[in-house]
Amino acid sequence: MSHRQVLQSLTGLLMGMFVSILAGTVVSTSLPVIVSDLHGDQTAYTWVVTATLLATTISTPIWGKLADLFDRKLLLQLALAVFVLSSAIAGFSQDTTMLITMRVFQGLGGGGMAALSQIVMADIISPRDRGKYMGLFGAVMALGTVGGPLVGGFITDTINWRWNFFIALPFAVVAIFLIQRTLHLPRLEPRRVRIDYPGIVLLSAGVSLLLIWVSLAGNSFDWASATTAWMVGGAVAALAAFTAVELRAPEPLINLQLFRNATFTLSVIASISVGVSMFGTAVFLAQYMQLARGANATQSGLMTIPMMAGLLIVSTIAGALISKRGKWKAFVVTGAALQTAGLFLLGTIHYDTNFLLVSAYMFLLGAGVGMVMQNLVLVVQNAVPQRELGVASSAVTFFRSLGGTVGVAALGALLAARIPELFAERADRIGTAIASLGIRGAEIAQGFASGTVPVVHELPEPLRGIIEGIYGDAVARVFLVAAPLGLLTLLAVAFLPNLPLSTKTRHERVTEEKAASAGATAGLATTAVVEPERAAEAGAGLEEALAVRPHADGPEPGRRRPSAGPGEGSGG
Template identity: 75%
Template structure:
């Protein structure tokens, strides 16, 4: 494909990415306000995020496998429709249960967009050339990740938080039309399709039970309890059954043979800790800005720009360097080290830390994620066969989402406990501050006792400083606990095979492999040539009778 053809095909894909990012990030700075309005606490806050991650995690490998079996263009449009309709309905939520339910459907659509975007890229752009187009993806991610929180914060402060869920609708309509008109994918060979329905059910049940247990344990029931035993036992049984099914079926959802590929296995390990860093920081930084620094929704969006700037600027530069030189390993090792440093430094912040320092720490973390996250998918696509690209790409996204979901759930529970302990340690100060406020203090005390997340920027200074201090130290504690996981990313990337990046797209590689198979191996070709030469020499060499006659 020419550059012009690639650009035309990418138009709808980029718009679809923008819609997915915008619909996800536009509510990030508004969640404290939304939960306050719907009377939700820290558990509900964690579940609003976890529900989407859970559905994304479970559905990603399913979308990826379907992409290897059927029309990827249609699947992309379908996932986009599901995502945006769920977003629109979420705007009418009357309580946290309805909001969480719609977030589940958002996650189903996001799983498709997450997997299919990477798969379709492999159809039209070779691994070596993909760096040249990272600037475009960086620009779209910038509009979505930086613009989303700003738009969401402005809408929440100026109109109403419900409009955050409607803002992506016009973009979605345009995206679906553009994908239909501009995205032209190579035709897939017709073949009999066998969908692993049993595997889908077992994977969904096993992962869902495990993640729901992680989310609820410690809040709804004790970690060591009958409920924990039943949920973990059920998850283990379902996942063991899933392994047996995947070994037997002809078209497994997650082929276990993929783990024989060293690049895939190590990339899975790295993706798990990257998921914790990526999803965890996006959730807890918003809480830090609003609950520890007293920012409103709009200000919170502005204050997270340094991290997004680090991710987008550095990922674009790294992509261009990889495309130019074909070397990826040194860039990814540096990125994994920056991820560790960024998380560790964020683990040292307080509610009153100089914001220039906080911005620097966020930029470092964003830079590290930008150098690692997308390139993990790139090198896996480069290392597997063309027919495995779909399931391999979705596999990496699956484990990244799995790590993020478990990380957010565990870290959210840890943060809730830490906040309660810190506020409890200052109970005397809090009682004194509330008593000095009279009836207003009693109302604030009742709201805090209910467990609801407060709108910190509206609180009196005497109470506000206690709440900000507690949340500031709790968020820092969460980052400090998450930091050691980044060591896994460093080790996994160090031991990745340093394979050369291919200059062929998925379709070109498939045709090359097919031609090579039909022509036989180089050894077989050499044998054929020797036989042909031998026969030719026999044909032109005079026999004994012919020589006698000549004499």
Template identity: 75%
Template sequence: MSQTPTPTKAEPEKSESGMTHRQVMQSLTGLLMGMFVSILAGTVVSTSLPVIVSDLAGDQTSYTWVVTATLLATTISTPIWGKLADLANRKLLLQLSLLVFVVASAIAGFSQDTNMLITMRVFQGLGAGGLTALTQIVMADIISPRERGKYMGLFGAVMALGTVGGPLIGGFITDAINWRWNFFIALPFAAVAIILIQKTLHLPAQAKRKVSIDYAGIVLLSAGVSSLLIWVSLAGKDFEWASATTAWMVGGAVASLAAFVIVEFKASEPIIPLTMFKNRTFTLSVIASISVGVSMFGTSVFLAQYMQLARGANATQSGLMTIPMMAGLLIISTIAGAMISKHGKWKAIMVVGSVLQLAGLYLLGTIHYDTNFVLVSAYMFLLGAGLGMVMQNLVLIVQNAVTPAEIGVASSGIAFFRSLGGTIGVSVLGALMATKVADLMGSKSAELGAAIAALGEKGKDLAESLASGNIPAVHSLPESVRTIIESSYGDAVAHVFMVAAPLSILTILAVAFMPNLELGSQTRHQREEAEAAERNLAEVSEAAIAATPRLADEDTSARH
């Protein structure tokens, strides 16, 4: 009697990396959640900082340092984490950065004074720097460049959600519960991310080798970048731009960075290998990343100010009003990533994206306090779409262009320069905005004085508040005064966007001149194995060639 063969269950289709789509998505869930946690922590407190600093009896200097401390730690630590990823276990480093972040967030929520809060924000920044660098690096381990495009869209969407949604969530939590919960809200996400990474993320084993850490490079890079960013953050507020303090800080930064360059040329394991700048793709991506950083971080800061100070929205409303930009980044980055993976073509998409970035910034530079909000929304969507097509794909292109051994430091290098550009851009553009507001308010001083005088006794307190530099909630002001202030801030924000727009020309040129390299279909581990096989083959061939004359001589001797 014939036996009917038992039907076998079809094997799940595997990607070029050897992982099924389900395994890739499981691994990415932990990475995406970790990245969302780091971005959320940096943006969720932005709308509640005045309340936090006031509750902790802090001053303006404390307010500045609560923001600057995290930016500094994130920017400086990003390339260091990237270098460690090339030397040590990347999965362990990823979990460690999450753990540092979780513990610092929890302690920050219990802060009793601004010094404690600032210290914990530094540790938050250190953890965030690790998450920023390592998520991109780990992706290169499990997904080939060709496949990575569609997954990069998910990273762009998460960045948009965290950057634009953070202020909205923070404003709501502060109003509805308490500002301390801004630091606790990310904890469950971080805990789940650590567990998911442990259970689902399986990375290829790295070859054991002697590790040499560039301590001098770490110290000099930290000192140089810290001095520069602290100067940009405080100049024009705590001291004049042209002053002895500026000379000392800028001089110290230049000296430290010059020494850093010298050290990196001599170090056996440099933090940022300067030889990478010989790679045209990497160099042009660095230039583009600086411009993208200004656009990404600057717009999130100044659009929130536009909504609150030029259109009279409160913190929660301003978060809702910036949703069009988040939607543009989220939707278009996902579509662009899928198209890159399907067709393997990236250059046309990124050129179009950089042009949209320029158009979005220019159009936002034309808005006023009373511009039709449908138009403002369209401009925001356009800018978000441009950023979505460029930002994450810069990392993808660089990872595809460098050797497997350089993927970690190259990925973190792009993130470093994007963060550096955003930090410097926000500070400089913020100083320009403050000057523009003062000029516009000064030109309308007679009109403002008449409007306040018409209020009688009610206008005295308002006049004192405005004279001290404090702006009350705009939506609560009398109509006559409110219109003057809204128009001043509306025009000042537009001026900032118009100044930032030309930077996008750098993005267009950088992307246009990048070599149009074909996206590879191998993961980092597969590329390392292929290169090792090629080296072995070359060695065998050389040995065979070297042995050929000797064998010929022996054969000749034998015949004689």
């Protein structure tokens, strides 16, 4: 495809990404207001976020596998429709339970958008050239990520927070139309389709139990309790059964033999901690700005711009340089180091830390995440057989979402446990401040007793300063606990094999793999006629090659599919 054809095909995809990002971020700065208005507590606040991440995590590998089997354009439109419709219904929520339920459906659609956008890019753009177009994706991501909170905060402050959930609907209609008209993908060759239903059920059950336990332990029940035992035991049993099923499934949801590939395995490890950095900081920075610095929803969106600016500017520059030079590893290692430093520095902030310093720390973290996040998917797509590209791409996204979900749930539980401790430590100061406020103080005390998240910028002095100090110290501790995971990312990317980037698209590489397999088969047939002994040796070599590069059109009906243990050399 020419540059013009690629840009035309990306139009609908970019609009779809913008819609999904906008619908997801438009409520981020409004969540403290939304949860407070719906009379939710800190646990409800965490679950409004965790529910979406949980559904995204579970659905991502399912969408990725479906992308290897069915029409990817239709799947993309379906995911977008589910995401935006559920977002619109969330706008009618009467309590946090309804809001959390709709956020689950948002996550199901969001998982499709996250997985399919990466897979579609690989269909039409080679790994080497993809950096040139990352600036477009970075711009759209920044526009949605920065613009969403700003628009959401403005709507919340001037109209009503419910309108945040409706704003993406017209954009979604345009996106679905553009995808239909402009996105043209190579057709998948027809083959026998088998959906791994047992794998879907077992993965969903295992991951859900694990994440629900992380979210509720320490608050709803003790960490060492019978409830912990059965939840953790059930999760382990379900995931063990999932592993056994995947090893035998003809079309596994996650091909476990991909873990033989060092690039894939190390990228998965790195993605887990990147997920914590990306999702955790976005969630708790909004709380820090509103609860520790007394900002309203609009101001909170403006105050988090430095992190998004770091992500946009640095990822765009890094992508262009990767395309120009064909070298990626130095950028990924540098990004991991910046991510780690940013998390440690954010762990030192207080409610009254100079905002220029906080902005610098946020920029540093955004730059690190921007250099690592998308490039991990790129290096995996470059290193695995193209038959498994959908599964491999979505697996990296899955583990990133898993890390984010576990991170937000665990860090949210830590925050929910730490805040009451700080309230108890400063009870005398709070009591004195409340007593000085008379009737107004009695109303505020009643809200504190119910556990409702306060709207800090509406609190009177001197109480406001005390509450800001409590939330500032609590959120900083969250970042400090998350920081060691950045070291895990740094170690994982440091050991990634430094493979050269392929200059071929997915379709071209599939054709190349088929030609190589056909050539090997023809050579084996010729050798069998001339030298039977060498034919036997060649047959063994062909069997090994097919394990690394399986046929693009799949196994013939009734025939056992060769194992798909990918080798490092399959990246072209």
